[in-house]
Amino acid sequence: MTIETSLGLLRVAVVGGGPGGLATAIALSNIPNVEVKVYEQASLLREVGAGISIGQNTWNVLELLGVADTLTSGHVTDVVGNLNGKTGEEIHRQVKTAPVKRPQIRTQRTKLQSALLAHVPPGVIELSKKLTRIVDIGNDGVELHFKDGTVATADLVVGADGIRSVVRDAAWPDYEIKFTGTTIWRALLPWDDVVKQDPRFATTAWWHGPTSHVWFSPVGEGLGEIAARSWQDPAVHSADKVSWGVPVGNAYVESHFEEYLPQIREVISWVKEGDWREFAAFAGPELSKLTAWDDKVVLVGDSSHALSGAFGSGAGFAMEDGWVLAQALRHYRNDVHRALPLFDRIRLPYYARMYAHLQGQAAQRAAKLAELGESPSYDDRVRVKIIKDGGSDMSWIYGNHIGRVWEDAISALEQGQTEDT
Known part of the structure; x- marks a missing residue:
């Protein structure tokens, strides 16, 4: 069910042209009465880094975005090893045998970016736009000020500008990484x-x-x-x-x-x-909300959960965020005061679980090291460092299907509304 009210044109400014920003732009471009712009600080849109993993969770969101068939380059990584770098001893090997539509791959970051770019409508991306600050201007929205002296105005600002987010620093001034x-x-x-x-x-x-x-x-x-x-x-x-x-x-x-x-x-x-x-x-620490300024600012990707790539799937998380944000806006016909709380309701518990998982891992390693005494050997320290499969089920991350998560959330929401009446 979609809410049958329309609030007219919604101007959305996406800050950052990485996977999360591009995915957000693709998803929003399919929502009626949304005008989206991506502001990227680089003069040439290119990924910084080397490789990136595309697991089932990432394939799932790429399918929903209509991008999956465009990403055709990569190396299948159905076997992943963990070895002692000093001795060469193999300590653990992960082998994926379950049949899947698209196997997990490792590809160049530029290949993912190119696949996403192929689906961003013309005229959406503006380059050489280094954001210096954003200003809340009340009922008129948010002003975005750029290093080149230009100013843009939007009804909704999406911070897709990474772990060093300028958007987050402005809307959450006390947050520290x-x-x-x-x-x-x-x-x-x-x-x-x-x-x-x-x-x-x-x-x-x-x-x-x-x-x-x-x-x-x-x-x-x-x-x-x-x-x-x-x-x-x-x-x-x-x-x-x-x-x-x-x-x-x-x-x-x-x-x-x-x-x-x-x-x-x-x-x-x-x-x-x-x-x-x-x-x-x-x-940085866990945020209690991913939205701010009376639902005029929202964070996606690393800006919303500063975990330093701890799970090796940050691009997938960011794209999931962008897709969910767009569905929430579609569901509530661009009413940000209803859509953004729904976005929070879906994504906040997911990131809270990640923070809790990392804390549990750290405690587990510390306990194992303590068991080894005051002077554990090099090899023992390496073994403790590697947490093997079986210690915890990680399918909630690497097998996550954001489309089903969305459907479950809407079903629960509608069920709650029915019970209230």
Whole structure:
């Protein structure tokens, strides 16, 4: 059932041209009486990073957006390993055997972006629009001020501008993200040569140290991804909140993995100088609402749940957010005062569950380390770090079907209305 009232044209400004912003624009473009604009700070729309996972949850929302058939490039990752980076011991292997319409893949981030762009209507995206601030102007909506001196006005602002969100900083001024201590370096390499170095590199896998790991995965079209990650005590080491995807020298990256197997260090050394991109991981507390300013601001994607990519499916979450937002607006015929609370009602519990899961994982690891005594070995610390399948059911994330979630929410809403009457 859709509410049979219409409030006229709704002007929506989406800040950020990543997967979440593009998906939101696609979904909103299919809603009657919605005018949508995407404001992207870059002068050229391109993804920063290397690879991205497309699991069942992400395929499900891509299907709903009409984008799934456009994404045709990637490497099937139905086997994923976890190995000791120093000894080469395989500690755990995940094998997906259940039949699915579309297998999980690892692809280049640019391929996902291109697939989404193909479905964004012409004239929707404006580039070189770096947002500096937003201003609540009462009944007239929200003003968006950009670095180039221009100003735009919207009835609804969608913050799809990531974990360092300018929109969130304006509407939630007391919210603070902090450096987690984790830094990630990403690069792409021709993969045939990598596999010749060690045939095990043909399988998507994490190679672990106690406080670091190196991720190897093919991403299709002859390329593969290296994502190297290391943790340092954030009480001692700091990071720049605004730096994201910045170049970093090879020697600095290599210095964090000197204990790893020779063949891993060799492949890391093949990255051309200047090709590494550094990403400092930040995180922030759980929000009690994803909407603000009397339902004139809403957050989607990483801006709404600052978890530093903890589940490896941030693009999927962001696209789910955008799709649900559009359905809520359609359901209530663009009445933001009814649609945005419904969006909160659906998405807030989902993110709350993620925060709770991460807290539980941290407690589990801490307990296991405590059992090992004061001086656990390198190998023991690696084993504790890897939480195997079976410890918890993660289908609520990786098997999530946002279309069914929406249907269940509307059914529950209508049932509640029936009981009230």
